[in-house]
Amino acid sequence: MANQPIIRFENVTKKYSDDTTVLDNVSFEMERGKFYTLLGPSGCGKTTILRLIAGFIEPTDGTIYFNGKNINNVPANERQVNTVFQDYALFPI
Numbered sequence: 001m002a003n004q005p006i007i008r009f010e011n012v013t014k015k016y017s018d019d020t021t022v023l024d025n026v027s028f029e030m031e032r033g034k035f036y037t038l039l040g041p042s043g044c045g046k047t048t049i050l051r052l053i054a055g056f057i058e059p060t061d062g063t064i065y066f067n068g069k070n071i072n073n074v075p076a077n078e079r080q081v082n083t084v085f086q087d088y089a090l091f092p093i
């Protein structure tokens with residue numbers, strides 16, 4: 001449906017290990033067609049959120065929805081996610 005959020009995090013927890021809880025029960029929505037900025041100190045979990053949306057990693061708990069569907073049921077190549085890395089390289093031509 002056109003009016004449902006393109007991304008929805010529902011009570012998402014991500015731990016990299018028992019003592020590394022990066023996201024603790026996080027919920028938010030992103031509307032289709034809008035621009036968002038993830039802002040926070042180094043290590044707060046910005047890249048972790050993007051990696052979860054891209055499907056590179058899975059939540060420890062909670063659910064992520066892409067366009068209303070559980071993202072687990074949406075193949076990575078249908079998630080319309082692209083990445084520009086913060087590290088870059090220049091090549092001579």
Ligand SMILES: Nc1ncnc2c1ncn2[C@@H]1O[C@H](COP(=O)(O)OP(=O)(O)OP(=O)(O)O)[C@@H](O)[C@H]1O
Nearest residue numbers: 016017020022040041042043044045046047048049
């Ligand atoms: N693969 C991993 N294994 C264990 N811990 C990790 C892993 N990836 C990230 N972390 C830890 O999770 C936390 C969040 O990392 P993340 O990369 O999401 O932060 P960030 O907000 O993107 O930081 P930055 O602004 O430096 O890019 C950090 O404490 C980091 O050390």
Ligand SMILES: [Mg+2]
Nearest residue numbers: 043046047048
């Ligand atoms: Mg980062």
